[in-house]
Amino acid sequence: MFAAASEPQITEISLDRDCTTLSRHVLQQLQSFSPDAQDLSALMNRIALAGKLISRHLSRSGLVEGMLGFTGGVNVQGEDVKRMDLYANEVFISVFKQSGLVCRLASEEMDKPYYIPENCPIGRYTLLYDPIDGSSNIDINLNVGSIFSIRQQEGMDEDGEAKDLLQSGRKQIAAGYILYGPSTMLVYSIGKGVHSFTLDPSLGEFILSHENIKVPRHGPIYSVNEGNFWQWEESIRDYIRYVHRHEGYTARYSGALVGDFHRILFQGGVFLYPGTVKKPEGKLRLLYETAPLAFLMEQAGGKASTGTEEVLDVVPDKLHARTPIIIGSVEDVELVESFIQERNRELKEAPFMAKS
Numbered sequence: 001m002f003a004a005a006s007e008p009q010i011t012e013i014s015l016d017r018d019c020t021t022l023s024r025h026v027l028q029q030l031q032s033f034s035p036d037a038q039d040l041s042a043l044m045n046r047i048a049l050a051g052k053l054i055s056r057h058l059s060r061s062g063l064v065e066g067m068l069g070f071t072g073g074v075n076v077q078g079e080d081v082k083r084m085d086l087y088a089n090e091v092f093i094s095v096f097k098q099s100g101l102v103c104r105l106a107s108e109e110m111d112k113p114y115y116i117p118e119n120c121p122i123g124r125y126t127l128l129y130d131p132i133d134g135s136s137n138i139d140i141n142l143n144v145g146s147i148f149s150i151r152q153q154e155g156m157d158e159d160g161e162a163k164d165l166l167q168s169g170r171k172q173i174a175a176g177y178i179l180y181g182p183s184t185m186l187v188y189s190i191g192k193g194v195h196s197f198t199l200d201p202s203l204g205e206f207i208l209s210h211e212n213i214k215v216p217r218h219g220p221i222y223s224v225n226e227g228n229f230w231q232w233e234e235s236i237r238d239y240i241r242y243v244h245r246h247e248g249y250t251a252r253y254s255g256a257l258v259g260d261f262h263r264i265l266f267q268g269g270v271f272l273y274p275g276t277v278k279k280p281e282g283k284l285r286l287l288y289e290t291a292p293l294a295f296l297m298e299q300a301g302g303k304a305s306t307g308t309e310e311v312l313d314v315v316p317d318k319l320h321a322r323t324p325i326i327i328g329s330v331e332d333v334e335l336v337e338s339f340i341q342e343r344n345r346e347l348k349e350a351p352f353m354a355k356s
């Protein structure tokens, strides 16, 4: 039965009445108003503010001269820097400068960590982030994202090497991302499940949209840049041949990790950025790309592997270390791993006989 035109829709009423904001959600999750809980809630609020500022900037980027394109500079990774990368990097810095929460920030766009000395006596956290992930999508108005990870500050390194950050992803206390798509979404975990929020631009608030997201055990999607097919190890090619020859698989790849990951999180399947023969460590960086997403995927009941170990167990040897990643539904990640194990076994048993 349809409701009469004058009758208000129940779903709309309940949504309006029950809308849970991000900061309230963090406090509810921690079931406490302790200083730690308040800090974490304030931290998430600040990240949300950075997300709102970047989202607003992106939505006007096609209209205002000088917002898109390259700066002419090259970052520590040797990649050409886009204006939007720089803008977003600075947004995170300025949002945290006055917060008193964070002593140090480290990002894809900065060679060394950025210290906020006035915060250090009280700011007990380090924020690691990729300000704009999927930069190649910006100039053509496709989805991009920001990725973040929060760790307890464990040391003050005068030489800027940030050695205390060279620990595994298990040290993360929170992680998440902001997806700038048709709507802006923030997905986060503080180790108590994965939850997503959608930005309501009219309120300027992130409102809870999905609680306790669980990735299916198996999904149809495989997401990988197949242009690298001949650069990969044979085991990855074996996996791709397998999905080509079996029904029920479909390829999706947007060129922005956050968007591709988001799809897998909700629909299941696997995202891969494997190493190549020339670059066995792959493209994606551990501390602010693969480790935070691995944290989320495990919290959602999925799996994240380098092919031979859990991504969350990898200890980086430098701030901008890279790692291969195979992430998503447990069964799909294990299928890729099985091809890697098979090839490794062949190589061990008959190193000169392994087919290529």
Ligand code: AHM
Binding pocket: 079, 108, 130, 132, 133, 134, 135, 136, 225, 255, 256, 257, 258, 273, 283
């Ligand atoms: P970026 O942070 O410099 O934009 O690089 C990361 C991006 C990921 O979002 C995406 O999955 C991958 O690089 C795309 O790389 P490729 O063009 O080699 O497929």
Ligand code: MG
Binding pocket: 108, 130, 132, 133, 134, 289
């Ligand atoms: Mg990136």
